[in-house]
Amino acid sequence: MMQTVLAVTAVILSLAAAGAIIRISRGPSLLDRVLASDVLLAILGAALCIDMAVNRHLNNLMLLVALSIVGFIGSVTVARFVADRREQANES
Amino acid sequence: MNPEASVVDNVIDTVSAVFLVVGALMSLAAAVGLLRFPDLLSRMHAATKPQVLGLFLLLAAIGLQMRTWWVWPALLVAWIFQLLTVPVSAHMVGRAGYRTKHLHRELLSSDELDAVVQKAAQSARDDSSRDEADDGGRRD
Numbered sequence: 001m002m003q004t005v006l007a008v009t010a011v012i013l014s015l016a017a018a019g020a021i022i023r024i025s026r027g028p029s030l031l032d033r034v035l036a037s038d039v040l041l042a043i044l045g046a047a048l049c050i051d052m053a054v055n056r057h058l059n060n061l062m063l064l065v066a067l068s069i070v071g072f073i074g075s076v077t078v079a080r081f082v083a084d085r086r087e088q089a090n091e092s
Numbered sequence: 093m094n095p096e097a098s099v100v101d102n103v104i105d106t107v108s109a110v111f112l113v114v115g116a117l118m119s120l121a122a123a124v125g126l127l128r129f130p131d132l133l134s135r136m137h138a139a140t141k142p143q144v145l146g147l148f149l150l151l152a153a154i155g156l157q158m159r160t161w162w163v164w165p166a167l168l169v170a171w172i173f174q175l176l177t178v179p180v181s182a183h184m185v186g187r188a189g190y191r192t193k194h195l196h197r198e199l200l201s202s203d204e205l206d207a208v209v210q211k212a213a214q215s216a217r218d219d220s221s222r223d224e225a226d227d228g229g230r231r232d
Contacts, residue, residue: 001109005112012119013120016142031132031189032135034185035139042139042142046115046116046119046142046150049150053112058154061154061167061170064170068170076181079185
């Protein structure tokens with residue numbers, strides 16, 4: 001049963017990662033891209049979790065904890081220095 | 093292994109399988125929300141689903157699969173750090189999005205920050221006009 005779950009979740013997470021990557025490439029603003037890359041990081045963490053749960057090991061647990069501690073720094077940094085370069089507001 | 097234990101095993105396996113699939117579906121929901129929602133603030137709403145509830149479900153599935161008690165504190169630490177850091181980045185992104193006007197004002201049902209911003213702008217104007225008056229007094 002666990003192998004079926006692994007296949008199903010692999011398909012779901014691949015679709016989700018594809019959607020996040022489409023949003024990163026399409027934009028339209030820098031903040032949308034930062035948000036989508038945050039979601040991509042969450043999807044990566046989900047993949048690590050599923051690997052641990054299906055194969056019953058804890059090799060990735062420290063990586064997951066480190067990810068949840070430092071993962072927010074990137075988006076905070078970008079959001080701190082973002083500026084409005086558009087001609088007209090509300091075109092997103 | 094006696095039959096009762098294997099029944100319990102099956103139940104735990106089923107529950108953790110459901111948790112895994114639902115936790116993965118949270119990521120898919122976030123991706124669909126990112127693609128379909130109209131502006132930054134509504135996309136932020138969708139993006140929080142895999143970061144908090146999705147991670148909780150997947151960590152619970154790990155705890156169920158390992159069949160030991162000592163992993164639960166480590167999983168709890170991972171989840172609590174996620175709960176502490178995700179609001180920080182969401183706050184910064186939301187604030188930057190509000191200031192650079194990445195939002196559709198007509199979609200907001202209420203804007204509680206607007207009154208505060210207007211008041212701060214008004215007091216800044218008052219301060220600058222008072223400074224000009226002081227300068228004028230000194231020049232006389």
